Amino acid sequence: MQRRHFLGTLAAVSVFPHDGFGQTSTSRLVAGVHRQQVLPAGYPGTEMWSFDAAFPGTALRARQGDRLAVTVENQLPQATSVHWHGLRLENGMDGVPGLTQAPIAKGASFDYDFALPDAGTYWYHSHAKSMEQIERGLYGPLIINEIDPPDVDQDITLMIDDIRLEQDGSFAAFDNFHDLSHAGRIGNLWLANGQIDPAYPLKRGERVRVRLINAANARVFTLGLQGFDGWVVALDGMPLNDPQALPEELVLAPAQRVDLIVDVTTDDEEAFLITFERDGGYAIAHFPVSGPSKAARSEKVILPPNPDFPIDLANARTATLLIEGGAMGGMRAARLDGQELGARELAGRGLFWALNGVAGRPETPLLDLSLGESARIGMANNTAFPHGMHLHGMHFSEVLADGSLGPLRDTILLNPQETREIAFQAHNPGDWLFHCHMLAHHQAGMGSWIRVSA
Numbered sequence: 224m225q226r227r228h229f230l231g232t233l234a235a236v237s238v239f240p241h242d243g244f245g246q247t248s249t250s251r252l253v254a255g256v257h258r259q260q261v262l263p264a265g266y267p268g269t270e271m272w273s274f275d276a277a278f279p280g281t282a283l284r285a286r287q288g289d290r291l292a293v294t295v296e297n298q299l300p301q302a303t304s305v306h307w308h309g310l311r312l313e314n315g316m317d318g319v320p321g322l323t324q325a326p327i328a329k330g331a332s333f334d335y336d337f338a339l340p341d342a343g344t345y346w347y348h349s350h351a352k353s354m355e356q357i358e359r360g361l362y363g364p365l366i367i368n369e370i371d372p373p374d375v376d377q378d379i380t381l382m383i384d385d386i387r388l389e390q391d392g393s394f395a396a397f398d399n400f401h402d403l404s405h406a407g408r409i410g411n412l413w414l415a416n417g418q419i420d421p422a423y424p425l426k427r428g429e430r431v432r433v434r435l436i437n438a439a440n441a442r443v444f445t446l447g448l449q450g451f452d453g454w455v456v457a458l459d460g461m462p463l464n465d466p467q468a469l470p471e472e473l474v475l476a477p478a479q480r481v482d483l484i485v486d487v488t489t490d491d492e493e494a495f496l497i498t499f500e501r502d503g504g505y506a507i508a509h510f511p512v513s514g515p516s517k518a519a520r521s522e523k524v525i526l527p528p529n530p531d532f533p534i535d536l537a538n539a540r541t542a543t544l545l546i547e548g549g550a551m552g553g554m555r556a557a558r559l560d561g562q563e564l565g566a567r568e569l570a571g572r573g574l575f576w577a578l579n580g581v582a583g584r585p586e587t588p589l590l591d592l593s594l595g596e597s598a599r600i601g602m603a604n605n606t607a608f609p610h611g612m613h614l615h616g617m618h619f620s621e622v623l624a625d626g627s628l629g630p631l632r633d634t635i636l637l638n639p640q641e642t643r644e645i646a647f648q649a650h651n652p653g654d655w656l657f658h659c660h661m662l663a664h665h666q667a668g669m670g671s672w673i674r675v676s677a
């Protein structure tokens with residue numbers, strides 16, 4: 224309300240950068256242990272690992288063009304690191320232990336400090352023992368505001384998750400070979416912002432920006448927003464040039480995000496965020512609606528574009544990525560540290576997946592690119608499970624069947640037996656992880672990397 228009033232009277236302000244444009248927002252995040260009531264009332268609370276004793280952690284907000292400086296202090300019982308998922312930042316700040324930094328030891332801290340070239344919806348999460356640390360709660364939203372943000376009445380971020388708890392509130396065991404070799408760690412409790420079916424009151428006719436972030440270990444959510452009309456305006460943080468009408472179902476793989484700008488159009492008392500599962504649809508958040516307060520707007524919103532790094536498909540370097548392994552997959556052997564090992568030996572070390580015949584992060588990158596060069600990677604999922612492949616540091620486009628390029632993304636879902644091709648311009652120098660964001664799969668071997676040399 225307040226903000227809209229200001230926008231109406233101070234349109235000129237955005238031309239003159241004022242409160243801190245080009246400056247550094249400074250924060251401190253303490254990774255530690257806290258208790259939270261996650262199971263319904265009446266059940267015991269849960270010991271979470273989290274940032275700033277909150278699950279999800281503090282929402283970090285900054286403005287496009289600024290810098291973000293975050294000191295992460297580790298008060299966990301083990302080493303950690305923080306990855307700023309989806310940000311096209313400098314390599315040394317990417318938070319990958321063993322590739323871009325040393326892990327932050329228990330009791331130590333690390334100063335992250337990076338520029339923010341892109342606006343959009345991102346998230347931050349632990350990148351050490353991620354299957355366990357993210358499941359235990361080490362993640363939070365990272366929102367980079369546009370210099371000239373769209374006019375909305377409310378801006379709601381929903382971090383969708385499913386975690387697996389026991390009846391006593393504790394986390395189900397993590398040393399589970401079934402999770403590692405099948406779909407990953409699928410939860411038994413659906414959460415939005417750490418709560419079961421939370422409520423966000425809205426007024427009829429209001430325009431709402433909804434930022435959906437899939438923070439789950441492995442679940443691919445099929446989501447529906449009921450009681451609204453509007454558009455999908457961004458995917459994985461990146462604005463769509465041509466926003467799409469809100470579809471009935473939005474498929475969100477782990478780590479993917481979608482930004483919606485929607486109007487509350489229902490005549491009912493409630494609107495819903497639904498997850499469609501095999502056996503039906505369930506509300507994972509709801510929106511009590513009151514009003515009428517205002518007439519719904521109808522003009523479509525196009526977010527301002529982020530910096531563009533055009534892809535030269537014709538002259539691109541190419542690579543292929545064969546995804547193998549898992550139960551019912553029949554991977555016979557794979558290389559580990561330069562040695563050929565049989566499936567049984569690999570399983571003994573908790574490894575079940577291979578990329579191009581290598582289990583775990585290989586010594587040499589999948590591609591060694593020069594700055595500015597374009598690349599294409601054809602991927603084949605030769606397994607019985609879905610995988611969400613995520614590239615750090617740069618967004619890519621899918622090369623569609625007709626040869627055109629799809630929207631920019633940082634994570635792409637490959638269903639069983641699917642083949643997909645992605646392309647990108649190597650505009651960001653450094654060593655960038657390229658891995659499955661089904662965290663059990665990454666732990667069990669599905670991780671490669673790409674080098675961009677300046």
Ligand code: C2O
Pocket residue numbers: 306308348350478613615656658660
């Ligand atoms: Cu969301 Cu390798 O990260």
Ligand code: CU
Pocket residue numbers: 609610611659660661664665669
């Ligand atoms: Cu996977």
